Structures are given as structure tokens and as C-alpha cells.
Amino acid sequence: MAVTMRDVAQAADVSIKTVSNVINDHPNIKAETRERVLLAIEKLGYQPNLSARGLRSGRTDVISLIIPDLKNAYFAELADAVMTAASKRGKVVIIEQSGGSRTRELEILHGPRMRMVDGVLYSVLGLGQEDVGLIDIPTPMVLLGERIFHGPTDHVTMQNIEASQAATKHLLQRGRTKLLAFGAHRNEVIGSAGLRLEGYRRALQNAGLDYRDELAIDVQSWHRSDGAQAMRQVLESGLEFDGVVAFNDSIALGAMRVMQDAGLRIPEDIAIIGFDDIDETRYSLPTLSTIDPGRRQIAETAVAMLLERIDGAAEATPAREFEADFKVISRESTAIKSAEDSA
Amino acid sequence: MAVTMRDVAQAADVSIKTVSNVINDHPNIKAETRERVLLAIEKLGYQPNLSARGLRSGRTDVISLIIPDLKNAYFAELADAVMTAASKRGKVVIIEQSGGSRTRELEILHGPRMRMVDGVLYSVLGLGQEDVGLIDIPTPMVLLGERIFHGPTDHVTMQNIEASQAATKHLLQRGRTKLLAFGAHRNEVIGSAGLRLEGYRRALQNAGLDYRDELAIDVQSWHRSDGAQAMRQVLESGLEFDGVVAFNDSIALGAMRVMQDAGLRIPEDIAIIGFDDIDETRYSLPTLSTIDPGRRQIAETAVAMLLERIDGAAEATPAREFEADFKVISRESTAIKSAEDSA
DNA sequence: CAAAGTCTTTCCAACGTTGTAATCTTCAGC
DNA sequence: GCTGAAGATTACAACGTTGGAAAGACTTTG
Numbered sequence: 001m002a003v004t005m006r007d008v009a010q011a012a013d014v015s016i017k018t019v020s021n022v023i024n025d026h027p028n029i030k031a032e033t034r035e036r037v038l039l040a041i042e043k044l045g046y047q048p049n050l051s052a053r054g055l056r057s058g059r060t061d062v063i064s065l066i067i068p069d070l071k072n073a074y075f076a077e078l079a080d081a082v083m084t085a086a087s088k089r090g091k092v093v094i095i096e097q098s099g100g101s102r103t104r105e106l107e108i109l110h111g112p113r114m115r116m117v118d119g120v121l122y123s124v125l126g127l128g129q130e131d132v133g134l135i136d137i138p139t140p141m142v143l144l145g146e147r148i149f150h151g152p153t154d155h156v157t158m159q160n161i162e163a164s165q166a167a168t169k170h171l172l173q174r175g176r177t178k179l180l181a182f183g184a185h186r187n188e189v190i191g192s193a194g195l196r197l198e199g200y201r202r203a204l205q206n207a208g209l210d211y212r213d214e215l216a217i218d219v220q221s222w223h224r225s226d227g228a229q230a231m232r233q234v235l236e237s238g239l240e241f242d243g244v245v246a247f248n249d250s251i252a253l254g255a256m257r258v259m260q261d262a263g264l265r266i267p268e269d270i271a272i273i274g275f276d277d278i279d280e281t282r283y284s285l286p287t288l289s290t291i292d293p294g295r296r297q298i299a300e301t302a303v304a305m306l307l308e309r310i311d312g313a314a315e316a317t318p319a320r321e322f323e324a325d326f327k328v329i330s331r332e333s334t335a336i337k338s339a340e341d342s343a
Numbered sequence: 344m345a346v347t348m349r350d351v352a353q354a355a356d357v358s359i360k361t362v363s364n365v366i367n368d369h370p371n372i373k374a375e376t377r378e379r380v381l382l383a384i385e386k387l388g389y390q391p392n393l394s395a396r397g398l399r400s401g402r403t404d405v406i407s408l409i410i411p412d413l414k415n416a417y418f419a420e421l422a423d424a425v426m427t428a429a430s431k432r433g434k435v436v437i438i439e440q441s442g443g444s445r446t447r448e449l450e451i452l453h454g455p456r457m458r459m460v461d462g463v464l465y466s467v468l469g470l471g472q473e474d475v476g477l478i479d480i481p482t483p484m485v486l487l488g489e490r491i492f493h494g495p496t497d498h499v500t501m502q503n504i505e506a507s508q509a510a511t512k513h514l515l516q517r518g519r520t521k522l523l524a525f526g527a528h529r530n531e532v533i534g535s536a537g538l539r540l541e542g543y544r545r546a547l548q549n550a551g552l553d554y555r556d557e558l559a560i561d562v563q564s565w566h567r568s569d570g571a572q573a574m575r576q577v578l579e580s581g582l583e584f585d586g587v588v589a590f591n592d593s594i595a596l597g598a599m600r601v602m603q604d605a606g607l608r609i610p611e612d613i614a615i616i617g618f619d620d621i622d623e624t625r626y627s628l629p630t631l632s633t634i635d636p637g638r639r640q641i642a643e644t645a646v647a648m649l650l651e652r653i654d655g656a657a658e659a660t661p662a663r664e665f666e667a668d669f670k671v672i673s674r675e676s677t678a679i680k681s682a683e684d685s686a
Numbered sequence: 687c688a689a690a691g692t693c694t695t696t697c698c699a700a701c702g703t704t705g706t707a708a709t710c711t712t713c714a715g716c
Numbered sequence: 717g718c719t720g721a722a723g724a725t726t727a728c729a730a731c732g733t734t735g736g737a738a739a740g741a742c743t744t745t746g
Contacts, residue, residue, distance in 0.1 A: 397733090
């Protein structure tokens, strides 16, 4: 059977509690005793039983990360960043995939596995602002994403409006004026799509241009195939445009592929910028300009906030909102020689 | 505080053990009693304490998946497949990233978290055949990948040699004869690189062609940037070739990008096929022919085997080897009009 | 209608750990 | 050398659950 504290205690000729004290760095242990215990631990290869510890202490040192889909590059990279941040602080991460489904998200939030974790990072997709009442669970939680603001818990997100505005401005500065807002969700006000559309509008306004509704292209699901599909329709419709502000990188890449198939040159004929800075954008042909949403900062902050809540260190603090810094990443897909191209 | 069995028992006016029996579907419970208990559970919102259950039963229903890197599309998709397979059987997955480092892999294998899981799926990268002695841990384990064969545990892998041979043949059939083996590791015999090179050689041999060592291109790390880098050197060297058998999709995509930059047309000038069938291959320009390694089958089989070991159902069975079915996926990057192009 | 089953429920102990409080040891101060 | 305080160690109980076996209820059978 597995080695327990009992065995270690026996080997070191101390009580079980002393072993526990050594392991947990309690004060008041004679150096000689500590030595002896550590030696016994080493010799027997003792490793604590985490279930027992969890039972007794009420802590498991496990946190849960709820995301829509690991196969989606953005979330894979987010998961990696979260796991790295958590690992630094000695926590393990369980990833739960929701598929972006409302039902599934609720299932997970209220499921039995919540009882096995100390806290949750919940990247909301299926639920929305109107569901804010449903997310008040006993487990400490930090929200991610753009679907729910001002909920009962801390919230970490990116600067959607500002970033989208900057992306749009980036194209405007390069002399493009007929810009598609690619990936809109017509009836959405908040949510990534709604906010990014708002940023797009503001940039146009600042530049003294009118918002033209036909240039806002709906793409329901933000996968590459959807981007390709939507772009195919745009081209068939004969709509005129010279730039694309895509609301994420995947649909940008899908659209880019379709445009190239149709003989359009990027960036000469059409300039395009995406959102998320997924790894692939550095290797596409042409490389894709995009927005770095501050993923690492988001992960670090979210984990730190969650641990504060778990430790009770932020008990009195009201729900916090944090927006990460973003950056415009300029690559080939917007590399246009232009008089207006400023440094 | 949280609701426990004690509260449920009280509410249903039965003993704690009866509640436990109901939850665990023990036989011999009066229908009326079961009803009453379930009602109480529902009403109080009881959820079992998994730490306590784990402590008492020795089972946590958690399995660990050790992979090199989540940001790598192949492993993200593998993780997704494993999580789906595990979820079907009521298990949770903890992902541990090793970075492919030998030290880190050993750390994880012998770390305290192994004590919190029922079993491990270990996608070997840092260790090798010579380390076979180091992986004999008490936790049930199933190995994945091509680094260790005939270890002390079950092993699930793809048909590397056969698949690589088929990929090579695919190009040969299309009239290409000067084929790069792209992604070789010179001194490796087993390991994906070694096996895939072997498949490449066999296909040449079957076609009556000589193996030319200068056509085997070393690419140490199989990331896109490494593929790009290696291809740049090949082009500079002036080496002549008309086809590329890339040992994974990422380096294929990197290489493709570089070749296109250099004005080479794909597939007209150079035909190229990859390995892994990652999602991106369906959307690159041109779309990339590749090998579907049977990822879903690998995940399903590995999880099933692991659970058999955990349940002790396969106690007497010696270590098993399983090779998944593969498929050649023909896409644009090898779509060459040719007399020899067979159906 | 008693004996012998079969179902159903309960009691008790244990899993391995840590918090609390009590006990034992050491050492300074006089 | 004695007192008291601080330092080091230990005993005990408890966390919430489940396995094993005993006890209670009900049914069948001769």
C-alpha cells in the first residue's frame, strides 16, 4: 500500500502530527527533528494523500477553467496561459469544455465537480447579461470574456471597444475607407461582437466617415469555415470594399483564403486585420495584422484575483473589473505603401 | 456550510448509509425509500464531497494527461479527444504540460499530483526507450506516442511507418520522384521522426528508387517556425526537389509559406504532404494533404485501456500495444494532374 | 404458526490528514 | 535550584464518505 504519514512518523520516531507540522512548515520545530522527518520522507518516498488533505482542510488546490472549446486556438492559448499562471502558484487546473452551450455551461457551474475545486475561471459564452442571477454560486469565481459585465464576481476582460477602434484606425490610416466590419452580430450590444462593432463605429466617426450598415457582415460562429463562407457571400454580392476589420483571427484567415482564391491580392487590393494574435497569424500567407489582447496579463490577473478570493484576502473588496492592455500588431496583411502611412 | 449526507439523511429520516446506498445504486432499497432520499437530495441541493469519497474509496475519478504543449495544435486536438472520451465515462482530465522536457516529465510522473489521480495517459516526448525503467510507477498508465515501445504498460500509437510509406507513395504516384524527407532526426531509430523516415525509405524502395541522404532534411523541433527556417536553408542550398514529405503539419505549413514567398507554386512546382490532419490544413492556401493518424480512435482506446487497468478488469492481461488506423487525406497541395494519377 | 429464508436498513469503523488544546521539555532569570 | 515562560511535541477529535457485518422487517415454507 501507499506510504502514509503514519509510516513516516514511525520511521522518524515522532508523532504523526509532527510529520504534518514539518510538511506544513509550522513554527517551532527543532532543526534536528525536521531533519529526521525529512530524511524519513525521502527514504520512504512519502507523498501526501491529497484527498485526505482536501477533506480535512477544505482546500484541493485545484481550480477549474471553463472554456468553450480547446480546439479553438484562442482558448488553447488562454488555457496554456492560465495553467502556467496557476502552476506558478502551486495550483492545478481542470479544463471543462462547454461548447459555448448555455445548458452545458449551467450544468458545469452547478455540477458536482464544482465541489472538487477551490474556484472557477469562467469564460462565458453561452450565458449572457440577462443570466447574471444564475451565476451566483458558492464557489469563488472570476469571469472572463465579454458576455457578462458587472456580475456578482470579479471580471477580467480585454479592451474591446478601444482595441477595435485602434484596429479600424490602423486601416483608415493606411488610406482604406470602405471597411467591412466582419463578424458582427446584429442584435448584440455587449459581447465581443457588439463591443467590437462599437469600436469600429467610433473609429469611423472620429475619421469623419459615415457608418454604412451594409458593410457590417454577420458571421454567427467565429470559426474559420464561417469566415470563409461569409466572405464568399460578400464577394458574390458584389459589395465594394478595400479593407476588412475581422473580429477574430480565425474568420480573418478564412476570409483571406477565399479572397485569395478569388484573385484578390492582400494587402494591395484588400487590407485586413484580425483580433487575438493567435500563433497562426505569424505564419499565414500573408502574415496577418491583428490585435494582441493581452492574453498573458489576462490569465495572470484572473488567477491572482481568484486566489485572493479563495484565500479570503479580498473578502471585503467589492467585485472588480479589470481590462488588460492591448497592442496593434502590424504585419503584412496591412503593409500598404501610402502617403498617409505614419510611423 | 455545505450540505452533507448527514443533512440529507435527517431530512429523509433514514441513516446516512442508506443515503450513500441510494447514491451508489446499491441493490435492495425499497422504491419508496429511494424516492424519499432522492427528494431530500433534490430539495437540499446535496452534492457529494469528492475529497471524502476519494479518501474513503481510493478513487478520485480523475485522470491525468501529460502532453508536451497545449499550444501545439496536434496536442490540443488530442487533449480534446481524450477529454471527450473520458467525459463519456464520467472521468475528469487534468492536463499537465511537460514542454517535452525530460526533467519535467520525470517530475510530473513522480510528483505529488500522481497521488490525486486514478491513472495517467502519458504522451512521451522527453524520455526515450533507454528510460523504460523510469516509468514503472504505481499509478496505472497508458503510454502514447513513439518514444517508448514495449514498456511495462499498455501503449497506444499510430502506424508511423505504414502511414509515412503511404504518404510517400501518394507523391510518387503523382509522378514526383525527388522527395524531401522533411523533419528527420538523423540519429533517431524510433520516435516519430525515425519511424517516419523508415516509411519514406520503404516507399522509395518499393518504387525502385534509391534513398539519397541529402534529401533527408533535419528539423529538430517540429514547430512552424522551424519548418520555415529549414526550408529557407534548403532553398538557399540549391538542392533540387519536386515533392516534400513533411513529418508533421506544422513544419509543412511553415515550409509551404517559405516556398511560396520564393515564388514556387504548390502543387504545380512542389507537391507537399503533411502529417496529423490538424484543423488548419483544411484552410491553408493551398489546403494541405496530410495523414489522419486516427486521433479519435487513439483517444478512445487509450482511455478505455486505462480504465480497464484502473478497474482491475485487465489485471492479468500483459502490456498491450495498439496501433490506430490511419488515412491519407488528399487535398490541393498534392492535386496534380498526371497520367499516373490513379483513382 | 414457527423456522428459515430474503430484503432492507442501520451501526461501527476506517480512509489520511490537520486544528485545537494539552502536555512535556528547555532555558532564562533570580 | 526553583519558577515561569517560551519552545517543541503529542493526543484526540474531526472532516464526509463507504465497506463490512449486524440487526431488523417482512415473506415464504413445511
